[in-house]
Amino acid sequence: MRHKYFHFFSIIFLVLTQFAFITALLLEHKNIFTVIFLTTLITTLIIYTYIKFFRIKEVDFEPFYVMIFVIAGALLTNYLHLFTSLNSVLAAALIGTIASFLPNVNKKSQVLQNIPNAMYCSCFVGMSQKHVAIDYSFIIIAGIIAGIFYMFSKNLFHGVGGKLGTLAFGSVVISSLLLLIIS
Template sequence: MRQKYFHFFSIIFLVLTQFAFITALLLEHKNVFIVISLTTLITVLIIYTYIKFFKVKEVDFEPFYVMIFVIIGALLTSYLHLFTPLNSVLAAALIGTVASFLPDLNKKSKVLQNIPNAMYCGCFVGMSQKHIVIDYSFIIIAGMIAGVFYMFSKNLFHGVGGKLGTLAFGSVVISSLLLLILS
């Protein structure tokens, strides 16, 4: 029963993250009518998509250790992005590519099979810009939040693109809000 609550909370988190992102994009326009109209239209389309595609029969979670690989991916990408000539996209691509070859080291290892997606989710967290990332504690906290939601969203968004980026975006937003509230 508790698994269903975590699963439901993960869906709500993803819906709210997408809604916040779209609303933030639309608020850049000064025309209130356009903002309200497009926000309403996009919200209806998102809700329709969730109703149509979320018929999860079995609730399943990723193992706890994947959170560590999300954090590692975030830290490595952030380091490459902030302290080398690589931009954020190339840093994430490099870490993601290296992670994609790790399962080939031992094809029977379930741990190695789970590394690439988890690290790539962390790469999106590590792509945060310098004016957002205060220090590595921010990346670690955002990586932990992304890791938790990554663990709970195993059966969500099969066949729908953007899951890892949405999780990373939401975790960076939550971390930024926590930093704002606590400072």
């Protein structure tokens, strides 16, 4: 029964992340009535889509050790982005490409099979700009949050694009809010 609560929380997290992103985009219009109307309309459509099309048939989680790969991928991508001549997209592409070849080292190893998606999710966290990710502790916290949601969302949104980016975006938003609250 607890597993269903984790999945429910993951879906709520994704809806709130999309709501925050859409609201931030619409706030650029400066017309509060347009923002309220469009945000309400889009959020209603997103919730309707989730209820109508995404049914959880079985509850399953990624193993706990994927958290290590999520954090490592975020740190490596962030390091390459900030301290080499690679921009954030190329740094993420390099880490994602290297991670995609790791399962070929030992095709029977379940640990190696779980690395590519976990590290690719974290590449989006590592792409954060320096004014957002002020130091490595921010990247580690965002990586932990992304890892938690990555573990809980194993059976969510199969065949839907954007899951890994949305998880990473949400973890960076939550980390930024935590940093704002603490300071």
